[in-house]
Amino acid sequence: MNPLEQRRKFRFQEESSTTSGMCDNYLQANMIILPQEYAFDFLLFCMRNSKSCPVVDVLEPGVTRPQIADADIRTDLPKYRIFRNGKFTEEVKDIRSVWQEDFVTFLIGCSFTFEKALLEDGMSLLHQEQKKVVPMYNTNIPCKEAGQFKGSMVVSMRALKPEEVEQAVQITEKFQTSHGGPVHIGNPKEIGIEDLSAPDYGEPVEFNEESRIPVFWGCGVTPQNVCLQAKPEIMIAHSPGHMLITDQLEEK
């Protein structure tokens, strides 16, 4: 299915599943929507933390169509989460009823984009095989502050065979708009993750710790995490793992 057809499925609520593995070769994006008063600080935050927050498009106040997708961002993602005053309040499939003319939309690169390249190189991605949303974790890696935005990095994890790790680093480093290379390899405790079987976002993935090494990449849930600490009166994000599929082919 091409991106336009897939987005229509979401728009008409015929599907609402994770976009992991969908529309190979097309860039997928995390989405954050904030009122205009937060827009400068947040854009600056993304620039200062480009590894976890690589900006791929910004929609000016009130604009609903991205430059990189013939889409309406109010309807064309499978699921959205609405947060009020820093608290999650509801998960919806359409945000037209809460749309405000001062909303600024940020699209941020996503690690799904490089997954295809890993698969093509012969690696097995366990979360796809187990039909799970990729597991994501809060860490103790600090982000650089900008205005009222501060917090720690969120990472996504893929458990790879030892002999695959070096190659995975080399492949993902080429995807600068999709978080680039890993931020950590191996012992999760070193970056403040106590229990891999209890992810903070997404779903746990089963793997044999004897034969696989956990590899961690910066994750677009980071800005969601950081925004919540600023407690905006309203913020809307994609649901973890449920991205905007763009019309833009991946860049390597």
Add this chain to the structure above:
Amino acid sequence: MNPLEQRRKFRFQEESSTTSGMCDNYLQANMIILPQEYAFDFLLFCMRNSKSCPVVDVLEPGVTRPQIADADIRTDLPKYRIFRNGKFTEEVKDIRSVWQEDFVTFLIGCSFTFEKALLEDGMSLLHQEQKKVVPMYNTNIPCKEAGQFKGSMVVSMRALKPEEVEQAVQITEKFQTSHGGPVHIGNPKEIGIEDLSAPDYGEPVEFNEESRIPVFWGCGVTPQNVCLQAKPEIMIAHSPGHMLITDQLEEK
């Protein structure tokens, strides 16, 4: 002289000359100061036009010390230009008396940074030999719009020997925070420049058109040009050719 010593000369108004050729190996930066209400649109403009506006630092509202230089941006540049409602009103050596707590400062990469690399490769830079501010020109190359900011690219010109051009392209492409490779080589009329001897900014440089080819790079005066069209009630910039010398070594 190291950057701190050189900036002190400017601070105490012992010198106020162009910074071209000063403090080799250290990044120099263009500066634009705008009231906070323009900050989001302008940062977005820079992101969308990174070739002419590569952001190297942003100082949040009221902040006077950059992250990349132990400096006070109100005193440590050799000369400033103040613009009110889109018109140049005065050139000064100190902006403390007009400073506002809502001022946001943008530092933008500068082509001076790559000049050292060209010199080291054995090229002669005529404006340095002739002790001129590098000549800069308005062009017909459109920038991508962002909010209220729109306009055309400003370029700097260096006339090179034909056998130097390819090497100059290769060298400058490595300097991504200093405009990268040229945006045009050869005939100036193709980008809307009628007369090389009448630059819009900087000073004319004499060269033999039989033996040298004009090469054009994106220039940090671009945002200055674009800001004037938005007519902010106040904007402050470095005087053309009179940059902030930072403490950061050039990155290639």
